[in-house]
Amino acid sequence: MKFAFITTLVFCCVGLANAADIQKGQALVEKGACTSCHGVGLNAPILxxxxxxxxxxxxxxxxxxxAYQVGGSNAKYGRNNAIMAGQVQPYSxxxxxxxAAYVSSLPGTLVIKK
Structure with missing residues (x-):
């Protein structure tokens, strides 16, 4: 019983430690100037x-x-795009x-068929 409790506690703490922070994501998006290409609210691309x-x-x-970070060095998991590869390289x-958490939280007009 103790083992199960401790195991559950450890996994919960690990999950919290890796939880995404929307406010940090917003600051990173603003710093990275993502709206320069993806437009206002990341929902109105310039092209x-x-x-x-x-x-x-x-x-x-x-x-x-x-996948943009991995780039062309990994054909199975990488994405090849010079602009995005340069944009995401400095990020952990x-x-x-x-x-991702911040961008996902934004209202968008993308429609996914169900």
């Missing part, structure tokens, strides 16, 4: 080739950001999670 990001699922956004894994 049609840039995606609308607002409201997309955080796990998808994190995966995409991480936690920074990417924070950015």
């Amino acid at each position: 049609p080739v840039y995606p609308r990001l607002a409201g997309q699922p955080a796990d998808y956004l994190y995966y995409a950001l991480h 894994d936690q920074d990417l999670k924070d950015i």
Whole structure:
């Protein structure tokens, strides 16, 4: 019984330690000037080739950001885009999670068929 309690407590603490911080994500998005390409609220791209990001699922956004960091060096998991690769390189894994949480929290017009 003690073991189960301690194990549960440890896993809960690890989850809290890695929880994404929306406010930190907002600061990182502002610092990174993401709206320069993705537009106001990250929902009005300046060119049609840039995606609308607002409201997309955080796990998808994190995966995409991480894939840009990995880049072409990993054909299975990387994404090749010179602009995005340069944008995400300085960020830690936690920074990417924070950015994803913030962007996901924004109201967006992206429609996903159900």
